[in-house]
Amino acid sequence: MTFLKVLLIVLLVLWLISLIRVGGRVRYGQEGLYAAALLGPFKLQLLPAKPKKKKKPEKEKKKKEPPPQEEKHKKEPMDGQPGTLSRLMKLLPVAAQACGALKRKICINELNLELIWGGSDPAAIALGYGQANAVLGMLWPIFDHNFRVKRHSFQIGMDYGRTQPAVEIQAAVTLTVGQIVTLGIRYGLKALFTWIKSGRPAGKRQEAMSHE
Numbered sequence: 665m666t667f668l669k670v671l672l673i674v675l676l677v678l679w680l681i682s683l684i685r686v687g688g689r690v691r692y693g694q695e696g697l698y699a700a701a702l703l704g705p706f707k708l709q710l711l712p713a714k715p716k717k718k719k720k721p722e723k724e725k726k727k728k729e730p731p732p733q734e735e736k737h738k739k740e741p742m743d744g745q746p747g748t749l750s751r752l753m754k755l756l757p758v759a760a761q762a763c764g765a766l767k768r769k770i771c772i773n774e775l776n777l778e779l780i781w782g783g784s785d786p787a788a789i790a791l792g793y794g795q796a797n798a799v800l801g802m803l804w805p806i807f808d809h810n811f812r813v814k815r816h817s818f819q820i821g822m823d824y825g826r827t828q829p830a831v832e833i834q835a836a837v838t839l840t841v842g843q844i845v846t847l848g849i850r851y852g853l854k855a856l857f858t859w860i861k862s863g864r865p866a867g868k869r870q871e872a873m874s875h876e
């Protein structure tokens with residue numbers, strides 16, 4: 665009975681961990697680029713990097729001349745051995761399947777865009793304003809169809825007093841740990857098998873196909 669309770673507790677903990685959302689937050693504006701990694705309620709700033717503490721100057725050490733390196737002979741691919749590029753091309757269908765599986769699983773918690781179009785020419789400002797609205801009209805259906813967007817705000821305006829456009833973008837994207845593990849195992853193993861299979865010489869691949 666005790667073993668069953670422990671097993672249930674472990675399964676409950678694993679289930680709770682699988683519900684934790686991880687992702688990132690990005691913000692770009694007049695203050696520059698800001699990026700942070702999200703792990704549940706915790707946030708780890710990545711950009712701009714925090715200034716590091718200055719280390720005490722170390723005593724200069726005598727530079728030792730590195731020993732002469734022997735020229736390494738490049739290994740030429742064996743006859744019938746596929747190259748790296750061709751093997752990577754074999755992984756493209758697996759990558760496409762993984763991207764398709766992510767559809768509607770990635771959650772965009774926040775998507776904000778504020779664009780104020782300015783410039784020296786009033787006609788160019790009006791033209792840029794119209795083009796920005798047209799581009800937004802094409803991009804939004806892609807986001808709405810492929811992702812779950814919780815909150816979004818788009819503001820596009822004109823300011824004839826500005827000498828150049830100003831833009832501020834903020835986005836937060838998350839995915840659950842369970843979804844990452846499931847997709848990683850499924851498509852990671854598929855990519856590994858595809859990579860190993862594509863590394864066989866042409867003759868061995870034909871023999872393997874004939875035995876199947």
